[in-house]
Amino acid sequence: MNFEGFYDLLLDNLKKLLYPQDWIDLDLSFSKSELLALLFVDRYEEIIMSRIAEYINVPMSTATGIVERLVKKGYLQRKRSEADRRIVVVTPTDKGKNLINEIKEVTFHYYRAVTESLNEEEKKLLGKIFIKIIGTLNKVTREEQENKPGTTMIKKIKIE
Template identity: 45%
Template sequence: MNDVDNILDFFIDNVKKLFFPEEWIKIDLKFSKYELFTMLFIDRKSEVTMTELVGYINCPMSTATGIVDRLVRNGYVSRSRSETDRRIVVIKLTDAGCKFINDLRDTISKYLKIILEDLTGEEKQFLIGIAFKIMNKLQTDINIMENTDEDKTVIKKIDIE
């Protein structure tokens, strides 16, 4: 068995512990990854245009419209026209959306505090450095894979409610 297999087995055996505590049960995790990223993006910016959202989640406008439609229908975001340019659609979190994102952030913060509380300052810096190195490597390799696959025709399947 190689290092990757050992890490994968360790990760699978232990990650389940993160998803069973009572805190996670309280949080409604019925959202797709696009819906979660949409709400997190809106939370960070306070309001976004559809064009900004499309750029952030890297999907066609029709897909973003479907995502926003579901979030509006479920009461997590509101959609309105810009006061300065009626052609621009602006999306904001509703009170329910803000509460969900705050609860999610609080739960994640709680776990991060648990992780960091027994680490020294040097270990924290090392952990942060490794995390950034991992994310940069993944992003670089994903960009390379996307660029080599550009010549191939890709059909994306999107689940629609």
């Protein structure tokens, strides 16, 4: 596939890519951040507010709102840490855990739909490609940020 083809394909499907709420069409009205937060909390089983804000990349004040809504909907619960009473620990409720399992199932459904036509070797290769791509994308992004004028930054250069 050449670039032109890729670009057209991207345009055709960008809309779908941009609204992943619709990927996981489970009749739940979640904002993107809420979805992220829920998945993140489930992953670590127990997590503090600052980590959530850090992970979804929003200020604490926003994170408060996101978690607040998930608590109101009954998917998460908050409690103060005993060791340090400034800290708020967030955990999924049973309802939250059930929901995440549903999401995992839907995800699995997609995974299988894509991979079922592949043989073992291809599946293995796919994993490698995936990781390579993500690595490359991260690298390019980082390089671009370093090249950005205006922002003072240390640029690492290779000495051969």
